[in-house]
Structure formats: structure tokens, C-alpha cells
Amino acid sequence: MAFVFTRYEDTWVALHKRAKECAKAGETVDGEVVMLCAHWEKRRGAVLELQEQLQQIPAFLSDLETITSRIAHLEADFEEMESRLLYLEDLCAQCEHQRFKHFQILQLENYKIKKR
Template sequence: MLETLRERLLSVQQDFTSGTAQYSPEFSAGLELLSRYEDAWATLHKGAKDCAKAGELVDSEVVMLSAHWERKRSSLVELQDQLQQIPGFLADLECLTASLARLEANFEEMESHLLCLEDLCEQCELERHKCVQTLQLENYKKTKRKELETFKAELDAEHAQKVLDMEHTQQMKLKERQKFFEEAFQQDMEQYLSTGYLQIAERRGKF
């Protein structure tokens, strides 16, 4: 706007300058006044330009400051959103803590079951070992029983043989004794028949 006004004043000044060349010198005061106005307007125009530059600088600073505070505002809004999410996060954390507590209890229960299972496995292993030992003992008893029966049979056979041998020996002795007594009786009879006297007492000590 100031530039347009200045152009109009310059146009008026040119008109006065061209007109005063033809008129009397009393118009020189008006020309001087116009010249002063022109200088004043030039000063105003320069000041306006400086103000415009300063305004542009201030505007850029304001834009930068606005962008800075916009970023701050965005960060603040984001922080506010995060703060609003804290109760939900705390609730989720509490739920997770409860789940961890239940999981820990389940782990403890599982560990207890595993210990029981380990005990059962040890008992089963012990029972299996006892069964194996029992089976081995039974087999050993059977083997020893067979050996005992065999040994007993051998003893019985040996005893029977000894009994037979003893009976045979006894029979032989009895036969010998019988034969001895028969011979002695025969001798006694012959002695008695020949002499009328028996010597039985002398032979009794031999048997």
C-alpha cells in the first residue's frame, strides 16, 4: 500500500515539476514540501521494509517455536496416552503376576508328582529286583532240592547197598557160625559117642 502511495506522490511531483517550469517561482515552496513528503515517505517505506523483514524473521522464529512446541505437545499427548494406559498395564501386570503364581503352584505340584513318580519307580524297581531275587532263590531251591533228592537217593541206594552188604555179611557170619556149631556139634557127638564126655564150655568163647 505504501508503494502505491509513493508512486502516486512521484506522479504528482512530476506533474508539478513539469508544470512549475512554465509557471512562476511561487510554486517552489510546494515543490519543496512535496520533496519533504517524498523523503518522509521513503523513510516510512524503508522502515516498513525493515519491519517486514523483522516480521518475516519473527514469523520464522514463531514457526520454529510453534513446531517445537507442537513436538512438545505431541510428546505430551503421547505421554498422556501412555499414562492413561498405565491402569490397563497394571491390570495386565497383576493378571500376569497371578498367572505366574498359578504357574508356580502348578510347577510345585508337578514337582511333587514327579517325586511321587520317582518313588513309585524306585519301588517298582525294588519289587522287580525282589521278584528277580525271589525267582533266583526259587530256582536255587529247586536246584538244591534236586541235588538233595539226588544225594538222598544216592544215600538211600548206598544205605540199601550197605544194608544188603551188612545182611550178606551177617548171613555169612551166621552161616559160618551155624557151620561152626554144626561142626562142633558133630565133633561133640563124635566125642560123646567115643568117650561119653562133651567139651562145650571150651568152645563157647570163640563166638
């Protein structure tokens, strides 16, 4: 009977030893799973952030198109303003020329009056 108990005791010791080894391996695997979960959670957060940014692209493109259109209108307005400023500059030059001409005519008349 001692032989049977010894055999069961040896089996129990072996089973207990294997159970401890399995528990250690399980703890190691658990640690790695926790690290992997944390790593993939970070990745998931980055993917969600990227997804949010990608969803904003159509609105951004629409805003960019609106701004581009406004810039084109501003460019046309600036060209028109430049044209009008050039016209005003020409008018100012003509007015100055007319004043100078009028001044010269007055001087000529004054000269004729003095000469008489």
C-alpha cells in the first residue's frame, strides 16, 4: 500500500510542480497581454484621431475652395482698383497740365498788357 501512496504522492508532486510552472507561464503571458493591450490601445487612439482628421478633410477642402474663390475676387478687385488709380493719375496729370497751360496764358496776357 505504501507503494500506491508513494506513486500517488510522486504524481501529485509532479502535478503540483507542473501547475506552478503553468502559473508562472500564465503570469508571463498575462504581463505580455497587458503590454500588448496598452500598445494597441495607443494605436487605436492614434487611428481614431486620424479618422477624425480624415473626416474633417471635406470641410477643409470646401473652406479652401471658398478662400481661393475670394482671393480670385480680390485679385479682380485689385486689378480694377489699379486701373481706376491709373485713370485718376492720368486725370491729375491732365489737370496739372491745364493749370500750367492756364498759368502760361495768364502770363502771356499779362506780358501783352505790360507791353502795350
